[in-house]
Every structure is written in C-alpha cells, then in structure tokens.
Amino acid sequence: MVRELIDVLISGITNGSVYAMMAIGMALVYGVTKVFNFAYGSFFSMGGYLAFVFFGLKLGYLPVLLVVLPALFFAGMATERFIVRPLRKRADWEMTAVMVTLGLALFLDNLYQAVFGPFVKSLPILFTGNLNVSGFTLSIQDISIFFVAIAIMVAFILFLGRTRMGMAVEAVAQDMVGAEIVGIPKDLVFGFAFAISAVLVGFGGILLAPKYFVSPLGGWNILVKAWVITALGGMGSIRGSLYAAFILGIVEAFVGWQFGFTWTLFAWFAVLLSTLIVRPQGLFGTWG
C-alpha cells in the first residue's frame, strides 16, 4: 500500500514536471499577447511528429532535438506573424483570434491524420533500465524526464529575468502600451512568446511520447490540461502554473490509480471549480 502510494506520487511528480513546462508556455502566450492559443495542443503533437520523422532518418536523440526544437520555434513564430498578427488591427480581434487558432488546430490535426494516419506512433525511449533506491524501483526514463523538464524551466526563468529579450517579454506582459512607448518592439516580443511556447509544449510532446505516444488528436487533452493548470494557478502567473501543475499531476496519478484515467479531467475540473469558488483569481493570480 505504502509502496503503491509512493509509486503513484512519483508518477504524479514526473507528469507534473512536464505539465508545468507546458502550462508555462500557455501562461506566457496568454500573459504577453492576450491571445488564447487554441492551437497549443497541436504544437504538442507537432513536436511528437517532427521527432518521429527525424528518428525515422536514424538520427540520435541530440541531433533530433537540434533539428526539431528550432523547427518548433519557427512554426510558433510563423503562426503569430501570419495568422494572429493580421487580426490585431480589427475591433473584434479577440474573438477572431480564437476562431483562427481553433481553425489552425483543426487544420494541423487533420493534416497529421492525413499524412501519418490515424494510428499512434511511438518514439524511441531515451533511457531504459531501472534504478533501485532503498527498495523502490525508479525508471531512469522517469527520472530523466523530470530533470530535463526542470532544467528547461530553470533556463526559461533565467531567460526571463536575466536577458534583454526576457525582460522585454515581461515588460510587454505587464504594460503593453508602456513597453511600446519606451521602444520595445512589441511585434517581435509577441512572435517570440509564441515561438518559445511552441518549443515548450512541443518538447513536452517528445518527452511524454514514451508514455502517451503520438497521435493526431492527442493535443486536445493537452490543451485542456494546460488550460486547467493555468486557470488553477492564476492566468498568466508562472509561479502559480508551477504549483498547479504538480498538484494536478499528483491528483491525476491518484485518480488514475483508484478509478482509471478516463476520470482525470472530471477530477481536475472538480479541483479547479472548488478552488475558483474560494479564490476566483486562481492560486497565485491577480485580477486584471
């Protein structure tokens, strides 16, 4: 019983770390550009499928990442430049941006299905084998996923606080007009936010592929999950997303263990709604 509990906890924390990485990407785009990107889940699948293609060319893990991550970066940037930015001039851009990103999501998902077929694809596993720690077996795969996700998040937070581009991103998130007045190139920052978020979620797609595989419609689950996490943490709050991701990751593992994984979303919504009743702005959110 105790042993099972700890296994569940470990699985929850591992998933939570990847969820945190993906939720941060969503919080970033929403916080900076005020666009809700409905195609977010499709970038998750895009990461998986691009990796699948390049693994098919018999490349190793590192070369694949070196090709796929920049590709995701440019895909995110192109989305902002060609699909979202033209709408900003319109009065009803908020609604049309939701429509157009939802259209993009359906376009991409159906494209994956047309090109790769409806069946799931699997990616090679980075590490095999288990580690024995005082009687508990940990899979090295899980440990590596956890540390890679944490490393990426630390890098991202350092980027935000320590680089000029990162500070520009924060400035635009805090005060769009003010940032423009002091000469921060807003359009570039918007493009950058989309690009980084595509990398974060696409990398998540690669990391989670050994567990959930790559499938054309796999992104929808991720979109809703990332949204529940950011809403629980407080929309646009990166710290909130971090805590919320681990809480919900553990909730998922427990619910999956006790009732089966189909009930995950129900449980998540229950947690979200009961939290929002007490704190409508989310755990760490502020209004406005």
Next chain:
Amino acid sequence: MGLMMEMRKDLMLLLLMYAVLCLVPLAAHGNLHLMNILIICLIWAVVAAAWDLIMGFAGIFTFGQVAFFVIGAYGSAILTRTTGVSPWLGILLGGLLTGTIGVLVGLPCLRLKGAYVALVTFAVHMILEPFLKSNIGRAIGTGGPQGILSIPALNLGGYKFSSMHLVPPYYAALIISFVALLIIYKIIHSPWGLAFVAVRDSEVFAKSLGIDDFKYKLAVFGISAFLTGMIGAFYAHYIGMLSTRILGLDLFLILMVMLVVGGMGRFPGAVIGSFIAIFLSEWLRFLESWRMVIFGAIVILMVLFMPQGITGLLFPLEGSGPVDRLLRRLRGTDAVACKSD
C-alpha cells in the same frame, strides 16, 4: 428607416430561401440521397444560426454547440425509449432539457471573460463523450460505447416516417427550422439584440447607460441551447440511431465552416453557410482524410481574408453591395445606407 430596411433585407433573404426550399421536393422527391442531404442542411442551419446568435450577436465565445445538440438528441432518444412518449413531445422535452443545462452552464460561464468561456464550454464538449460512454451513462440509457441503435421514428396521425420516403421528414424539418430561425431573427431585432450590439461595440459605455447584459446573455444562452437541443432531438428521431461519434471534431469543424463561410454576426449567413458547408463536404468526400484539412484551411483563410463571409459579399455593412443596389432600384429611393447591425 435605415433599420427597417436592414430588417427586411435579412428576413427577405430568409423567406426567399425557404420559398425555394418549399418547392425543391417537387423536383427532387425521388432522389433520396439529395433529400437526405437537404434535411441534414436544414438541421444544421438551426445549429449554426443558434451558435451565431451567441457568438456573432451576443459576443460570447461558446464552443459547446455540438455538445448541446448531442444532449438534446440523447435526451429525447432516452425519454421516448423508456417512457414511450411521442417523439414530438420528446423533441420539445429534449429541447427544454438542453435549455436548462444551457442555463446551468451559462450561470458560472457568463461571468467569465472571453477565452475562459470558450474553454469551459469546449470542456463540456470534451467530457461529454467519456460521460456518455461510462457506466453512469449506460445506467441512464445512453447505451455506453455502442450508442443507441433504435430510436422511435417520427409519426403523424398513425403514419410513420420512414427512410424510404423522405418528403414528410423534409417538410417537418423545413417547418421546425423555419420557426427556429424566425425566433432567432426576432431576438436579433428585439431590444435584447440592440443591447448586445451596444455591449459588444462599447462595453463600458453601454454599461454606464445601465444596460445589464448578464440576464440577456443568460436568456439568449438558454434559448440558443434550447433550439440546438430541440433540433438535435429531431435529428435523433430522423436518423434513428445515435453514438458518441457525432462528438468527433469533424462535425465541429464543419459547423465552424458554416459560420465563417456564412459570415459571423450576419444573419441569415449561417443558414447559407450550412448549405454550402454540407454540400461541399459531400462533394469533397473523395478526398478522404484530406477533406478536413481543406476545411481547416477554409476556416483560417475566411477569418483572415473574408471576415464577413458570403453575406458580406452580398450586402456589406456599408450598404453598398449588389443586394442593396437592387433593393434601392426596386424601391426607387436612394435611402441612406445603414449600419444598423
């Protein structure tokens, strides 16, 4: 004067379309395939127009429309199967059930901001499928993963509608959809409709004038859910079986195409859009899985380059389109172009 013209223009277009649709069976009654497609078009015209009422006019991003359709369909199917009530009563009760659920979803939702509503309603769509397939769903009669395989057919005074003779269901669909569209038309041109336009165009100003849009929004959310659930129930009795396959994203995408092709917030554009989208979807069937890729691309391109859809081509908001010129010539007036909607 300007407002009157605009009102007549969309109503006239609707009446014209329905006049033509009334006559279609004279030529097409033998072609079961075509008649079936037309009935499906009429059904989806209501769903698309009800969605447009919320999205395009009330300015609420909701993505729960297919879910409401399915709730109405399952509701009426289960009710008529378990209690044996007439399918007509089932359609009404299915609509009322959906309307109630719509209000329940709307109550917390409509206090949220734009994109949140989109996600909460989309989440309703996402969790409906596992719910209908689950043991709880099976216990209330959804048939679990198999769905419901035999739903009582519609009947009229002892005459049972059948899939071999589609003229009676066609006219039933024509009448029901026409009434539903008239209700939507009435709402758009009621003081509620004006309140929405005011709030949509300038929220702060409208609210400072004392327009409380929440109760209107909730009412319209409920009415839209009612109409969608009702037509969903009609669909269930017409098709005769149901499964959670309708909740797949293909149908959702086709519905989006109806809206953007017809023109968002441009009644009766959604009706035109539904005929175009469904016929297009039939014609492109040979493309197999690429069909939906094209539909996705249509949504993106329409939103980017033709935000008012086909209706925007026929009569642009500025009142200088071909239909406006024709109207002006017919009336012999050069009334001031209007911007009322």
